[in-house]
Amino acid sequence: MWPSTPRLIALGLLVTLAIAVTAVSATTLTDARPLRLHFTLKRSSMTMYGHLEFDVFANPVLSADNTAVRYDGYATFKEGTTKHTIVMVDGIAYFVTSNADGTETAECSSSSSLALLNYIIPALNGATAISSATVDDKKITCSSGDLLKVVLGDATFVICASGSSGFIVYGSDLDISVKYLDHPPPRPLLIARICVKMWGRTLSVALAALALTASATSSLPNQHERALEAEAGMWSFGSTACKCKSTPRPCLFIHGENNEKEEKALQTKSDKFGDMTDRAPCCSTIKYASLDTKTVRWTDETLQETVCKHALSMSESSEADEGLIKDTILVTHSMGALIVAGAVANEKCSIDNSTTWVSMSAPMNGTMASNYVQDICTDDDTQAFRNILTLLGKCPVGAGMKSIAYMGGKYSTMALNKAYVAAQKVYRKHVSAAMCSNDDIGTVSIDQTSYLYLGSKIEHGTNEHDGMVTFESCRGGLPETQFSDSYEDRFYVSKCNHADTAFLHGDSYFRDTIKPVNWFECLL
Incomplete structure (x- = not known):
């Protein structure tokens, strides 16, 4: 693993x-x-x-x-x-x-x-x-x-x-x-x-x-x-394992930006997430959505409708006609949170109290990584930096990456700013647990150096980020005091990088602030 x-x-x-x-x-x-x-x-x-x-x-x-x-x-x-x-x-x-x-x-x-x-x-x-x-x-x-x-x-x-x-x-x-x-x-x-x-x-x-x-x-x-x-x-x-403290329910994992391969049906595996089969005691089943988030914006209503359709299919108790998602665990990473929040804000579907929403590294204010990559791909003097774009996509910048331009920044628009505000309101109301980061050191992995370098190049305006998304953006308006650096708490401010929060590299041996898998396993 x-x-x-x-x-x-x-x-x-x-x-x-x-x-x-x-x-x-x-x-x-x-x-x-x-x-x-x-x-x-x-x-x-x-x-x-x-x-x-x-x-x-x-x-x-x-x-x-x-x-x-x-x-x-x-x-x-x-x-x-x-x-x-x-x-x-x-x-x-x-x-x-x-x-x-x-x-x-x-x-x-x-x-x-x-x-x-x-x-x-x-x-x-x-x-x-x-x-x-x-x-x-x-x-x-x-x-x-x-x-x-x-x-x-x-x-x-x-x-x-x-x-x-x-x-x-x-x-x-x-x-x-x-x-x-x-x-x-x-x-x-x-x-x-x-x-x-x-x-x-x-x-x-x-x-x-x-x-x-x-x-x-x-x-x-x-x-x-x-x-x-x-x-x-x-x-x-210490405790070596956790048991489900609530009712086991089907889990739907929704990835973030830069996925090109769209699948009509839900998948049983995903290269966007680490394998959580044995680390998700509250998931009665696990399915993964595979969406086009490379060429499609998170604000796209068809994309939002697709996510709602997938979510409504997970539990027999969900009310498809009413668009009410019931008895389901939604697990979103990065832009996936914006898609879900946007869908609810646009009344494509709604989230029942029996459904739990777990969010990781949500760019609820957008990310300066989008601004950075758009700068690189339009400035001829910085072509040498295109080699580091493997984490962010390739030039030209896709619509998905453009759509998470930082709220109020030069690449955002009035319409996008308005969509962010609506999504943040939904996020604060419905998110049950969230993992953010205030440091991008991460666990030792093939992605660690890339995210450290990326975080050093992007002008986030703060050192509190996962390389891609700032702590402030990830909070989406939730109070900072609601977060703890303990992986035993629902709202976890970690020192994971953006790949770690998708469970791609497991847990750190020595850092309790870099235990994303333990956090999810013991969460519900």
Whole structure:
């Protein structure tokens, strides 16, 4: 689920987390030992090439003067007849795919994807000693009695130090069991490759910052030596799965802009959304609309009528003659929200109280991305930037993209501004839950760099956006105070990019503000 090779940089970050919390656990860096890290991922949205459990092997490499340590690591995954190997050597991440016919392809990571490294040392410095812990409703049994709580990014982990044998990291989404090895693991052979080093300097691991767990040769430092804040009582967090809290109903997913292929019938799959089959407990069935949003405006009445027809077909209790959508869950992404809101505003159909509307990244005020692409496609001096238009379409700009020009901006019209106002009124009245973003960092994926670059180029007028849609536009007039950065709340302000909010790349391992799939699963 959610396969993308660059996303596997997350594995490197997992290795770094686990390595970091070993505390290079010795009196001196020269005592650092090889490791085997067994990962158990608890959610299907986090699979690595279809695997929820796998091993990572890591070997310490000391600097010439023994003042710093770096870990090289690797993991392999079998996917049918294909083998995927991930190797981190000399600060470079290699991603090698070996096929049954003997051919190989290789990629290297980009440094922009390693921003999480900046969180590790500060997080470990803020580690807290705790007396007991419960994760996923299970009490943690720690035979050594040494429990620590650490927050990495904005996700919480509990560490159980197990003396000379290793330690265990517990989280709501993953566990990591780490064993110290007596001998370095074998390193996979790599064909010659040219890569740019991910870091301009070797990642230095300060012993004082990392001395968190027991070493192979010494006991756990006392609380004063570690300068950790003691916390009394039990720490509890996490829940691995959610059940439907309301009545299961059929779900209709409605995508956003730039879809060229219109299908008359509803579909059972869509490349505009991630596969939510196992993550939607309140969806009795899942169907996807496939609409022409490339050449057709969201204000087009025929398009709005088509969406109404699809929505009315989902539940037998809906009143087609009256145009009343009943006992249905509508899930809209981006421009899809405007189509639904416009349809209701134009009285093409109406939404009954038994229907739930879930919205993600709705451009209820439009988006400056539309203005930007229209600028690019009309200015001969900026032709070089056309290569980045894969996210926004190609020149010439389609009517769908033009129709989400920013409200009140130079490419909007009086009629479009009026349509926005009417749609916003419907949105505020009927939307049951919404996910917006105030940061476009997103999860590591094939889209991450593109949206970060896009967000840096578009003059959104604010840093609070998903690369495409601002938080203000997504709110559509709903009060900012109605939103929370917790994925357990109905109105969720995340740090997802525009692709993440369509569930295309699963959830972040370390950021509770980048858990779109968990949000939807636990929502209703």
